[in-house]
Amino acid sequence: MERKLDRTDIGILNALQKDCRISNKKLGLMLNKTQSPIQQRIQQMKGQGLIKRFSAILDPKLVGRGLIGYVQVNVEKHTEESLTAFMEEAAKLEEIMECYHMTGAIDFLLRIAIKDMDEYSRVLVKKLGNLPGVRQFTSFFVLSEIKSETAFVLK
Amino acid sequence: MERKLDRTDIGILNALQKDCRISNKKLGLMLNKTQSPIQQRIQQMKGQGLIKRFSAILDPKLVGRGLIGYVQVNVEKHTEESLTAFMEEAAKLEEIMECYHMTGAIDFLLRIAIKDMDEYSRVLVKKLGNLPGVRQFTSFFVLSEIKSETAFVLK
DNA sequence: GTTGAAAACGGAGCCTA
DNA sequence: TAGGCTCCGTTTTCAAC
Numbered sequence: 001m002e003r004k005l006d007r008t009d010i011g012i013l014n015a016l017q018k019d020c021r022i023s024n025k026k027l028g029l030m031l032n033k034t035q036s037p038i039q040q041r042i043q044q045m046k047g048q049g050l051i052k053r054f055s056a057i058l059d060p061k062l063v064g065r066g067l068i069g070y071v072q073v074n075v076e077k078h079t080e081e082s083l084t085a086f087m088e089e090a091a092k093l094e095e096i097m098e099c100y101h102m103t104g105a106i107d108f109l110l111r112i113a114i115k116d117m118d119e120y121s122r123v124l125v126k127k128l129g130n131l132p133g134v135r136q137f138t139s140f141f142v143l144s145e146i147k148s149e150t151a152f153v154l155k
Numbered sequence: 156m157e158r159k160l161d162r163t164d165i166g167i168l169n170a171l172q173k174d175c176r177i178s179n180k181k182l183g184l185m186l187n188k189t190q191s192p193i194q195q196r197i198q199q200m201k202g203q204g205l206i207k208r209f210s211a212i213l214d215p216k217l218v219g220r221g222l223i224g225y226v227q228v229n230v231e232k233h234t235e236e237s238l239t240a241f242m243e244e245a246a247k248l249e250e251i252m253e254c255y256h257m258t259g260a261i262d263f264l265l266r267i268a269i270k271d272m273d274e275y276s277r278v279l280v281k282k283l284g285n286l287p288g289v290r291q292f293t294s295f296f297v298l299s300e301i302k303s304e305t306a307f308v309l310k
Numbered sequence: 311g312t313t314g315a316a317a318a319c320g321g322a323g324c325c326t327a
Numbered sequence: 328t329a330g331g332c333t334c335c336g337t338t339t340t341c342a343a344c
Contacts, residue, residue, distance in 0.1 A: 005218075013218075016211035020175060023340060034311070039342070050217045055210060055305050056171035062205045063160075063168075065307050068255070070264060091302045099301040100223070106295055109225060113307065140261055146254040147246045150210050150305065152220050152268065180317060189333060190318070 008033060009041055010154045013051075016042070017151035020054045057150065065113040068142040069120060071128065073108040074135045083107075085132045095123050163188060165309045167196055168206075172306035175209045212305065220268040223297040224275060226283065228263040229290045238262075240287045250278050 005013070011031045015022060024035040024042070031038070045051045060066050075086055083101070090099045090110065098111035110128075114120055120139075128137060160168070166186045170177060179190040179197070186193070200206045215221050230241055238256070245254045245265065253266035265283075269275055275294075283292060 013211065013213065017213065019209055020211040021209045024342095025340060035340075036311075036342080048217070049214055052212045052214050054174055054176045055212055056168065056175040057207045057210050057305060058168065058172065058307060059204055059207050060307070062203070063307055063309060070257075087301045094308045096302060097304045099303075100297040101299045101301060102225075103296045103298055108301075109295065109297075140264065141258045142255040142264075143258055144256045146242045146256060146263075147251060148254075149252045150212060152213060152215070152218055153249045154218060178317060191320085191334090192332060194318070195331080 005154070007031075008037070009045065012038060012041055013045070013154055014151075016051070016054075060113055064115045067114050067116055067120065068145075069112045069114070070140045070142075071110040071112060072106045072138040072140075073110060073131075075107045076133045076135045078107075082133045086134070089131050093127050095127065160309075162186075163192075164196055164200065167193065168200070169306075169309055171197070171206070171209075215268055219270045222269050222271050222275065223300075224267045224269070225295045225297075226265040226267060227261045227293040227295075228265060228286075230262045230288045231290045232288060233262075237288045241289070244286050248282050250282060 008031050012027055015027055015030065024038040027033075027038045028035045042051070060068070073086075075082060086108065087099070087101070090096055090108070095112045095114055096110050097113050098109075100109045101107070102109050112120075112123065114123060124137070124139075128134075163186050167182055170182055170185065179193040182188075182193045183190045197206070215223070228241075230237060241263065242254070242256070245251055245263070250267045250269055251265050252268050253264075255264045256262070257264050267275075267278065269278055279292070279294075283289075
């Protein structure tokens with residue numbers, strides 16, 4: 001089932017990362033193929049999990065989620081039970097866009113997307129504050145976005 | 156040109172964030188519309204910049220970018236010139252997926268996606284090390300991903 | 311690569327606020 | 328009467344063989 005990526009696959013992936021609503025036919029024209037092999041390859045790569053999903057990327061500001069915060073979390077105990085409890089609850093909160101278990105001095109790193117600082121205080125008290133086993137939060141906020149990319153440059 | 160989002164727009168956006176290769180016709184069926192108004196609304200929201208792009212989300216591990224690191228950066232000077240120089244150069248590096256100017260004790264936060272620790276040492280020395288005006292880097296690496304979401308839950 | 315089926319596109323006219 | 332909708336004919340794309 002595994003297939004090494006050839007030039008055509010890489011061309012497909014680079015194009016789909018930029019605009020995945022492009023038609024298979026246009027992809028074929030770019031890559032000197034007909035639409036059939038393009039279609040097959042996309043389905044295979046989707047099936048393999050190499051392509052996780054096709055997603056519309058929205059402008060956070062224009063949907064009322066313009067404030068991005070990073071929250072460093074340290075937990076009370078590092079038992080499996082305690083860590084698992086935290087992870088399960090964190091994953092449920094829709095304000096938390098990303099949650100990572102980290103190396104080093106921080107236990108978890110959260111990326112939150114919210115409307116504004118007023119909402120942050122609500123979220124901090126009512127939601128983050130109820131996550132189990134937390135010892136300490138340290139928050140940093142994004143002043144301005146310099147680069148935000150989802151596409152890898154494949155070669 | 157501005158249009159407030161109604162139920163239909165929100166339905167479209169929620170669906171497109173989950174799978175933007177869905178046909179306009181299916182969207183219409185879900186939302187009790189024909190494909191024409193669906194098509195129009197999507198084009199409008201794209202034109203407004205509310206939809207930034209349609210992107211294939213790949214599995215980082217399967218394209219050789221499975222190691223995620225967060226790098227906190229402090230700069231030497233906070234002059235406009237110095238900050239701008241850093242931002243311009245940082246944005247060019249393809250290992251840097253995200254770069255934010257931050258509030259508080261950190262000046263910039265970088266999210267890097269690379270193959271492994273060997274590559275990190277190369278990137279640190281050859282690329283990050285050449286960014287202008289840096290005083291200090293502090294790096295944290297992701298042990299495991301608990302949640303990674305690009306879609307906002309719109310209501 | 312070919313072909314039948316499906317979807318997207320674009321315009322005309324209608325309905326509603 | 329402007330905006331948004333449906334309807335429908337044409338063109339393009341899909342997907343199976």
